[in-house]
Amino acid sequence: MSCCAPGTEAALDVASPAGPSREEVRFASHNVGGGLMQTDLSVPAIHCGACIQAIESSVGRLAGVEDARVNLSTKRVSVRWRGEAPPPIVQTLNGLGYAAHLFDTDGEGKDRVLAELMRAVAISGFAAANIMLLSVSVWSGAEDATRDLFHWLSALIAIPALFFAGRIFFRSAWAALSHGRMNMDVPIALGVSLAYGMSLFETINHGPHAYFDASVSLLFFLLIGRTLDHVMRERTREAVTGLAKLAPRGAMVVRHGGSHHYLPLPEIEPGMRILIAAGERIPVDGFVVRGSSDLDCALVTGESAPQAAVSGTVVRAGMLNLARPLTVEATAAAKDSFLSEMVRMMEAAEGGRARYRRIADRASALYSPVVHLTALLTFLGWMAATGDWHRALTIAIAVLIITCPCALGLAVPIVQVVAARRLFENGIMVKDGSAMERMAEIDSVVFDKTGTLTTGVPVLADANEIDAADLGIAAAMAAHSRHPFSKAIVAAGTGLPSVAFDSVDEVAGNGIETTLDGATWRLGRADWAISESHRGHLAADGTVLSCNGAMRAVFRFEEKLRPGAKHAVSELKARGIDIDMISGDQPQAVKAIADKLAIDSFHAAALPGDKAEHLAAMAHERRKVLMIGDGLNDAPALAAAHVSMAPATAADIGRNAADFVFLREGLEAVPFALDVARKANRLIRQNFALAIGYNLLAVPIAVSGHVTPLIAAVAMSLSSIVVIANAMRLTGAAQAADVMRDPHSPLAQTTLAEAS
Amino acid sequence: MTNLVVLIPIALLLGALGLAAFLWSLRSGQYEDLDGAAERILLDEDKPDGEEVVRRRK
Numbered sequence: 001m002s003c004c005a006p007g008t009e010a011a012l013d014v015a016s017p018a019g020p021s022r023e024e025v026r027f028a029s030h031n032v033g034g035g036l037m038q039t040d041l042s043v044p045a046i047h048c049g050a051c052i053q054a055i056e057s058s059v060g061r062l063a064g065v066e067d068a069r070v071n072l073s074t075k076r077v078s079v080r081w082r083g084e085a086p087p088p089i090v091q092t093l094n095g096l097g098y099a100a101h102l103f104d105t106d107g108e109g110k111d112r113v114l115a116e117l118m119r120a121v122a123i124s125g126f127a128a129a130n131i132m133l134l135s136v137s138v139w140s141g142a143e144d145a146t147r148d149l150f151h152w153l154s155a156l157i158a159i160p161a162l163f164f165a166g167r168i169f170f171r172s173a174w175a176a177l178s179h180g181r182m183n184m185d186v187p188i189a190l191g192v193s194l195a196y197g198m199s200l201f202e203t204i205n206h207g208p209h210a211y212f213d214a215s216v217s218l219l220f221f222l223l224i225g226r227t228l229d230h231v232m233r234e235r236t237r238e239a240v241t242g243l244a245k246l247a248p249r250g251a252m253v254v255r256h257g258g259s260h261h262y263l264p265l266p267e268i269e270p271g272m273r274i275l276i277a278a279g280e281r282i283p284v285d286g287f288v289v290r291g292s293s294d295l296d297c298a299l300v301t302g303e304s305a306p307q308a309a310v311s312g313t314v315v316r317a318g319m320l321n322l323a324r325p326l327t328v329e330a331t332a333a334a335k336d337s338f339l340s341e342m343v344r345m346m347e348a349a350e351g352g353r354a355r356y357r358r359i360a361d362r363a364s365a366l367y368s369p370v371v372h373l374t375a376l377l378t379f380l381g382w383m384a385a386t387g388d389w390h391r392a393l394t395i396a397i398a399v400l401i402i403t404c405p406c407a408l409g410l411a412v413p414i415v416q417v418v419a420a421r422r423l424f425e426n427g428i429m430v431k432d433g434s435a436m437e438r439m440a441e442i443d444s445v446v447f448d449k450t451g452t453l454t455t456g457v458p459v460l461a462d463a464n465e466i467d468a469a470d471l472g473i474a475a476a477m478a479a480h481s482r483h484p485f486s487k488a489i490v491a492a493g494t495g496l497p498s499v500a501f502d503s504v505d506e507v508a509g510n511g512i513e514t515t516l517d518g519a520t521w522r523l524g525r526a527d528w529a530i531s532e533s534h535r536g537h538l539a540a541d542g543t544v545l546s547c548n549g550a551m552r553a554v555f556r557f558e559e560k561l562r563p564g565a566k567h568a569v570s571e572l573k574a575r576g577i578d579i580d581m582i583s584g585d586q587p588q589a590v591k592a593i594a595d596k597l598a599i600d601s602f603h604a605a606a607l608p609g610d611k612a613e614h615l616a617a618m619a620h621e622r623r624k625v626l627m628i629g630d631g632l633n634d635a636p637a638l639a640a641a642h643v644s645m646a647p648a649t650a651a652d653i654g655r656n657a658a659d660f661v662f663l664r665e666g667l668e669a670v671p672f673a674l675d676v677a678r679k680a681n682r683l684i685r686q687n688f689a690l691a692i693g694y695n696l697l698a699v700p701i702a703v704s705g706h707v708t709p710l711i712a713a714v715a716m717s718l719s720s721i722v723v724i725a726n727a728m729r730l731t732g733a734a735q736a737a738d739v740m741r742d743p744h745s746p747l748a749q750t751t752l753a754e755a756s
Numbered sequence: 757m758t759n760l761v762v763l764i765p766i767a768l769l770l771g772a773l774g775l776a777a778f779l780w781s782l783r784s785g786q787y788e789d790l791d792g793a794a795e796r797i798l799l800d801e802d803k804p805d806g807e808e809v810v811r812r813r814k
Binding site: 119 | 788791
């Protein structure tokens with residue numbers, strides 16, 4: 001594996017605007033006692049051992065830094081430092097080539113739920129192993145006093161397991177019952193506690209059969225499933241929240257006396273004047289009072305071309321200042337800005353998702369009454385037949401134990417964990433299992449354009465038609481600007497000899513002017529670069545390069561498609577899925593992309609509310625829609641969709657609204673996620689069939705009173721193993737085939753690399 | 757029967773030791789960065805600051 005190159009470049013490109021400033025770092029640090037401050041940073045580009053060493057050694061050497069620790073799994077760096085001002089951590093990381101983002105820990109610290117689950121797994125595992133040891137002795141013929149001793153020991157060992165490990169199920173079952181609902185934990189809690197109670201009774205009365213092993217190993221198996229489920233969700237959550245925070249946490253406010261103060265976001269009020277440096281995002285809605293620049297509105301409106309901003313231009317929170325410093329007067333506080341408007345729309349849009357009931361819940365709603373009724377009927381039946389209440393009760397409890405939904409409890413989570421792992425290996429993160437179930441149901445996909453189907457970065461369309469000398473000069477000029485078009489020209493001109501100018505001047509809103517050997521070169525808007533006398537019959541528009549007012553070259557730009565976009569669209573069509581595109585951009589830009597990708601249905605110039613309404617209308621037609629988008633303006637639509645997906649470069653709010661987040665560039669992630677979800681869905685249904693089949697076999701044996709603890713243990717373990725083995729088929733070769741079909745896709749290359 | 761009196765407590769004690777070791781390793785944060793732990797074994801441990809960091813992380 002080559003070190004650091006691919007990930008780092010991508011991350012740098014995304015976050016080249018400087019990263020958090022030192023004031024922001026100080027706001028985000030928290031005191032860990034003893035005068036020590038801790039700062040947590042998310043550094044998405046960390047990916048190997050060399051990264052760990054480079055970061056820990058150079059950040060650890062900074063003055064005031066007590067220690068620096070890299071966490072490779074979560075891609076975070078936590079630094080503890082002393083003193084008044086934070087050490088230049090972010091700058092050091094940037095110097096090493098890593099983009100760093102502040103990470104809001106919200107004082108959460110360690111994952112308490114996971115720690116509790118792990119403790120419970122450990123204790124129940126210990127108890128299950130030891131009780132099984134004693135049980136095997138009993139099954140193989142221990143009698144009388146020895147058997148009683150073993151039963152008593154088992155009872156003793158089972159107590160901490162029931163107390164620590166069982167608590168998790170008892171709590172959940174109680175919560176469900178007290179709200180008048182049923183869940184899978186109710187039969188589990190009932191089965192486990194009744195099995196223990198009956199076994200204790202048998203032990204006191206020197207009975208031959210005790211189910212301590214069944215009750216404890218049941219807990220052990222179920223806890224494994226539950227822990228895996230939790231780890232999967234937690235890992236995703238961390239990775240998602242750990243990504244770049246796009247919203248600023250504060251802003252430089254200019255006071256009346258001209259003094260500058262860095263204020264946290266909630267303290268900014270309408271009327272304040274805010275200084276916005278080039279490369280910063282605008283924190284609140286307002287209008288420009290001084291300066292002129294270009295704004296990247298892709299996240300806010302979906303428009304791909306940058307917009308000029310001059311004095312008086314109205315700006316919205318989330319826009320990115322590209323070229324020059326601006327002074328903006330706030331017209332709304334942060335909580336009333338564009339972003340918050342989106343949050344309100346998202347809350348209103350929350351639709352299909354809230355109504356969706358997970359497969360496991362639907363199954364348990366059917367399963368629990370049947371099981372309890374069977375046990376009750378067994379008891380009544382044996383009472384009527386023999387009148388021996390002890391025997392009737394023993395058999396009824398045996399029925400409960402053997403039908404305890406061990407396999408059923410594992411049927412769903414184990415498949416989803418394996419599926420989530422497959423997706424994770426391919427750079428896709430899933431929020432939770434329900435997202436995967438909903439994904440398997442979709443029949444249409446709605447794409448956003450800017451930033452989703454396209455990279456949002458323009459490229460030079462006609463680089464081959466431009467004279468190399470002109471392109472070289474243009475590239476050297478463009479290197480002085482951060483405008484996206486300039487970056488495209490620089491990218492097209494890499495490798496050409498560089499030119500040293502006598503003077504360089506960037507004229508905001510127009511372009512760049514330089515002098516070279518007495519000649520004046522201009523790169524920028526045509527009506528500015530080309531003088532009146534030379535314009536003549538030429539229609540002056542677009543971006544041109546001129547020398548002393550005479551035109552030398554015209555540059556045309558086009559939006560670059562995200563890699564794999566074509567492949568993804570055709571793959572989805574091949575699976576019989578309707579494709580739709582909805583964008584806030586201008587109609588001609590939208591149509592160009594739609595034609596390129598052969599998408600028949602598209603909507604342009606859509607406001608955020610229009611997008612959400614469009615999705616609500618589709619849901620009304622009973623269509624199950626997957627929405628894929630990245631901007632702030634997509635967030636309500638992402639929330640309104642049946643299931644949603646966002647690239648890792650999306651705005652925070654969109655990423656948090658999405659069920660799936662894909663980390664790699666390519667859109668192959670979409671058909672891949674769909675395939676895995678569909679396959680997982682099939683396996684879940686198979687697992688249910690297996691679990692039900694097992695019950696159909698086992699219940700008659702239990703009802704007829706022939707179940708011994710040995711049979712119960714074997715039957716339960718066997719059914720769990722069968723279900724787990726079936727889930728593991730998801731990792732098999734059948735899945736890889738789809739990705740491999742296109743050997744050039746990045747997905748296929750990674751999978752190949754992993755396989756070799 | 758008499759050998760059981762000795763052997764069963766020994767078996768339980770060994771099991772409990774394993775359990776205690778696991779709980780200790782869980783509490784001291786050894787499962788927080790499994791990928792990192794796999795990579796760190798390749799790093800040069802001679803450096804004093806590297807050791808220091810590892811020791812202090814309790």
